[in-house]
Amino acid sequence: MATAAPGTVALELRDVSKTFGQVVALSSGSLTVTTGSIHALVGENGAGKSTMVKIIAGLYRPDGGTYALFGEAVDFRTTAEAKDAGIAVIYQEPTLFPDLSVTENIFMGRQPRGRLGRIDRKAMDTEARALFARLGVPIDPERPADGLSIADQQIIEIAKAISLDARVLIMDEPTAALSGVEVERLMTIARALRDEGRALVFISHRFDEVFSLCDTITVMRDGAYVSTDRIADVTVDDIVRRLVGRDVDDLYPKQEAEIGEVVLEISGLTRAGLFHDVDLQVRRGEIVGLAGLVGAGRSEIVQAAFGVDPYDAGTVKVNGKKVPPNDPAAAIRLGIALVPEDRRKHGLVLDSTITRNITMAIRRRLSRAGLLSSGAEVTTARDWASRLEVKTTTLDTLAGTLSGGNQQKVVLAKWLSTRPDVLIVDEPTRGIDVGTKAEVHRLLSELAGEGMAVLMISSELPEVLGMADRVVVVHEGRITAELNREDATPEAVMYAATNTQGASA
Amino acid sequence: MSTATPTAPTTAPPPPPTTGDRVRKLLQARETGIVLAFLAVLAVTTAINPSFLFSKDGWRDLFLTPSILVVLAVGQAIVIITRNVDLSVGSILGLVAYATGRMFVDTGLPILVVLLLGVLFGVVLGLINGALVAFAKVPALVITLGTLYVYRGVMMSWAGSDRINASDIPSGLLSFGTSSILWIPSLAWISFIVLAIGAYLMGRTRGGREMYAIGSDPDAATLYGLKKTKRTLVAFAASGGLAGLAGVLYVARYGTISSGAGLGIEFEAVGAAVIGGVAIFGGSGTVLGAAVGAYLLMTINRGLPILGIQDFWQRAVVGLLIIVAIVLDKVLKDRQHKKLLAERDAE
Numbered sequence: 001m002a003t004a005a006p007g008t009v010a011l012e013l014r015d016v017s018k019t020f021g022q023v024v025a026l027s028s029g030s031l032t033v034t035t036g037s038i039h040a041l042v043g044e045n046g047a048g049k050s051t052m053v054k055i056i057a058g059l060y061r062p063d064g065g066t067y068a069l070f071g072e073a074v075d076f077r078t079t080a081e082a083k084d085a086g087i088a089v090i091y092q093e094p095t096l097f098p099d100l101s102v103t104e105n106i107f108m109g110r111q112p113r114g115r116l117g118r119i120d121r122k123a124m125d126t127e128a129r130a131l132f133a134r135l136g137v138p139i140d141p142e143r144p145a146d147g148l149s150i151a152d153q154q155i156i157e158i159a160k161a162i163s164l165d166a167r168v169l170i171m172d173e174p175t176a177a178l179s180g181v182e183v184e185r186l187m188t189i190a191r192a193l194r195d196e197g198r199a200l201v202f203i204s205h206r207f208d209e210v211f212s213l214c215d216t217i218t219v220m221r222d223g224a225y226v227s228t229d230r231i232a233d234v235t236v237d238d239i240v241r242r243l244v245g246r247d248v249d250d251l252y253p254k255q256e257a258e259i260g261e262v263v264l265e266i267s268g269l270t271r272a273g274l275f276h277d278v279d280l281q282v283r284r285g286e287i288v289g290l291a292g293l294v295g296a297g298r299s300e301i302v303q304a305a306f307g308v309d310p311y312d313a314g315t316v317k318v319n320g321k322k323v324p325p326n327d328p329a330a331a332i333r334l335g336i337a338l339v340p341e342d343r344r345k346h347g348l349v350l351d352s353t354i355t356r357n358i359t360m361a362i363r364r365r366l367s368r369a370g371l372l373s374s375g376a377e378v379t380t381a382r383d384w385a386s387r388l389e390v391k392t393t394t395l396d397t398l399a400g401t402l403s404g405g406n407q408q409k410v411v412l413a414k415w416l417s418t419r420p421d422v423l424i425v426d427e428p429t430r431g432i433d434v435g436t437k438a439e440v441h442r443l444l445s446e447l448a449g450e451g452m453a454v455l456m457i458s459s460e461l462p463e464v465l466g467m468a469d470r471v472v473v474v475h476e477g478r479i480t481a482e483l484n485r486e487d488a489t490p491e492a493v494m495y496a497a498t499n500t501q502g503a504s505a
Numbered sequence: 506m507s508t509a510t511p512t513a514p515t516t517a518p519p520p521p522p523t524t525g526d527r528v529r530k531l532l533q534a535r536e537t538g539i540v541l542a543f544l545a546v547l548a549v550t551t552a553i554n555p556s557f558l559f560s561k562d563g564w565r566d567l568f569l570t571p572s573i574l575v576v577l578a579v580g581q582a583i584v585i586i587t588r589n590v591d592l593s594v595g596s597i598l599g600l601v602a603y604a605t606g607r608m609f610v611d612t613g614l615p616i617l618v619v620l621l622l623g624v625l626f627g628v629v630l631g632l633i634n635g636a637l638v639a640f641a642k643v644p645a646l647v648i649t650l651g652t653l654y655v656y657r658g659v660m661m662s663w664a665g666s667d668r669i670n671a672s673d674i675p676s677g678l679l680s681f682g683t684s685s686i687l688w689i690p691s692l693a694w695i696s697f698i699v700l701a702i703g704a705y706l707m708g709r710t711r712g713g714r715e716m717y718a719i720g721s722d723p724d725a726a727t728l729y730g731l732k733k734t735k736r737t738l739v740a741f742a743a744s745g746g747l748a749g750l751a752g753v754l755y756v757a758r759y760g761t762i763s764s765g766a767g768l769g770i771e772f773e774a775v776g777a778a779v780i781g782g783v784a785i786f787g788g789s790g791t792v793l794g795a796a797v798g799a800y801l802l803m804t805i806n807r808g809l810p811i812l813g814i815q816d817f818w819q820r821a822v823v824g825l826l827i828i829v830a831i832v833l834d835k836v837l838k839d840r841q842h843k844k845l846l847a848e849r850d851a852e
Binding site: 079110 | 721725731
């Protein structure tokens with residue numbers, strides 16, 4: 001299929017709306033994307049981007065507004081119809097069939113067929129190999145999709161889109177879970193697709209990527225369209241101001257706290273192949289940032305310290321008392337709380353209510369004679385939900401239906417309700433919007449101010465530098481630097497994280 | 506790690522597989538293990554009692570006993586692959602067998618027409634299951650547990666204390682039921698044909714592959730725009746139709762149909778599929794594996810008395826086999842998953 005000349009309007013949504021019951025997910029979304037360009041779509045979580053993507057993909061039907069493709073009005077009832085019209089969506093976490101081969105994943109539902117409906121496996125295999133050769137990625141088309149990294153899964157989605165000759169590609173936060181190299185690879189591919197004359201929509205919370213990759217940018221806020229500009233005409237500050245509708249000086253509201261005695265003391269913690277001789281202290285009132293590249297072993301260290309994972313050697317102490325290995329319940333009793341990175345998988349019971357989730361870790365304390373009264377649960381949950389400003393109409397809402405930011409607040413509420421002395425947070429603001437991010441930061445700062453010892457893992461450098469009193473850098477399972485707030489420059493942290501200075505590790 | 510290490514050989518673009526790769530893949534296939542287990546049981550039992558294999562009856566029973574179960578297991582595998590289960594197949598078998606018998610008693614329809622009507626009846630009963638699962642969105646386990654009782658109840662109230670006797674069945678059909686073609690019982694040939702068609706449809710056509718996809722990840726299937734409702738209906742219709750065919754074969758083989766026909770055989774069908782490597786959570790396994798599972802199950806059933814194992818231990822052995830198969834599958838799957846993750850780390 002020949003793609004239209006660059007600059008043709010490929011995708012045009014005007015004032016589309018969508019409500020679910022009483023919740024307005026999208027009040028008036030507009031988006032115009034031309035061929036041969038990469039269009040950034042930014043907005044806080046809950047701004048309506050995902051709803052709009054789902055309308056474009058044919059997963060939802062809009063309640064109002066117009067939706068046109070290459071000048072023709074369309075009304076997709078199924079994702080299959082949208083796909084046939086040339087729309088492909090690459091989701092943040094692609095949904096592949098884990099049991100089936102990579103090739104089958106690419107061609108599912110439209111396999112080339114010979115006589116008697118027999119699938120032409122050879123043709124399929126040849127085309128899959130050609131696609132990967134063209135994308136320049138070494139993925140074996142015969143392997144099962146199970147076990148592929150998220151980056152590779154996205155590549156498969158892109159290969160699928162190319163083989164479908166999709167004219168419009170929507171990338172919904174594709175880089176959120178990728179490492180630096182993977183992001184580069186994805187961006188190279190995105191540029192190549194643009195140069196072929198396809199229209200791309202790129203959704204991301206990371207402005208550095210948006211500004212280096214995209215040509216045009218549309219901002220959304222509260223389910224409505226805010227602005228569209230050429231990327232050269234705006235600055236990050238402009239965009240951020242439009243996103244939140246206010247200035248963001250309060251993004252890192254670090255308050256001074258009185259730093260007391262050592263609360264958490266990790267010494268010589270080792271697990272073969274993952275981390276070695278980790279020494280780490282966190283004091284009362286202190287926020288320690290644990291920085292490093294994705295995969296450096298930071299999460300593994302804190303999980304071992306908390307007792308979720310085993311370790312080979314070393315000790316963990318809280319307030320001078322030894323924390324037994326492999327026993328998270330003991331860790332909780334001794335006053336450690338761990339807010340995990342993957343809140344949907346490890347932090348929440350998605351099918352349970354907000355109340356149940358918040359009181360999950362303190363059910364024993366709330367129960368009388370072994371019985372748990374819902375009154376006690378609701379009272380506790382209400383306190384914490386209001387303190388953390390969980391945005392919901394009722395606490396009976398299922399946790400799975402909340403936005404990312406609100407889910408994170410529920411997880412935090414759950415752990416804060418255990419009244420810990422040490423709070424470990426693993427990527428506390430991943431995938432949540434700017435406004436909620438600031439709220440989480442303010443909360444962490446407050447907690448430190450009240451004397452809690454906070455250990456924060458973060459891959460976002462500004463977050464680490466903005467929040468931490470002390471930055472500990474991990475490189476391939478070893479601590480390579482420990483920097484005070486005033487010495488922690490972006491350069492110093494990056495050097496230590498990549499271990500580019502000094503060969504000894 | 507993402508730092509620039511020299512590319513390991515494993516990350517080079519993999520060449521298309523050679524014949525050697527294909528052979529290795531065949532040897533590693535889950536079905537191969539079941540075939541070996543089957544051959545082992547056969548060898549041990551025959552060593553103790555040579556007539557188990559090397560007698561006319563032994564040879565015939567080897568193929569005849571599993572043939573009805575093979576038909577059911579193929580249908581069951583199809584349903585399980587779509588991440589469903591059909592517990593009503595025993596009742597469908599019984600109901601269709603009784604209906605077929607009644608048609609012979611009450612109508613003068615030609616044999617072939619009656620048989621076709623029987624299979625068709627099975628398809629209808631399967632479609633009822635499929636429609637309830639696809640439209641009411643209730644788990645198949647619950648729906649088919651319900652229809653297991655409903656279909657059996659219909660049959661019992663229809664039959665009462667009545668039963669169909671061999672004298673009511675056309676002698677042509679009965680002699681077909683015991684006949685052989687090329688030293689293999691005719692019923693076994695029918696099960697082979699069913700197996701071949703099932704294997705072709707599940708392995709080589711879009712419809713079959715989409716059923717795997719739906720079972721592997723239903724949400725992904727929605728995003729892919731696959732016709733989930735249609736495929737679910739087809740899977741249950743196939744299972745019902747095959748249960749109907751099994752009912753017809755039951756008539757041909759036994760001639761006598763009481764209200765207990767096919768009672769409990771659904772568990773053997775599920776067992777055969779699971780032993781044969783069909784993952785209970787859908788998405789993987791083959792109808793061939795399920796068929797071999799049926800052979801293994803029935804041959805063990807026949808072999809245990811010869812090995813001097815007491816009657817009531819036989820069921821325990823079958824149960825153990827199912828548990829071992831599931832645990833083994835889980836272990837192998839976890840190992841493969843870990844291996845794939847390790848390969849990814851190595852990159």
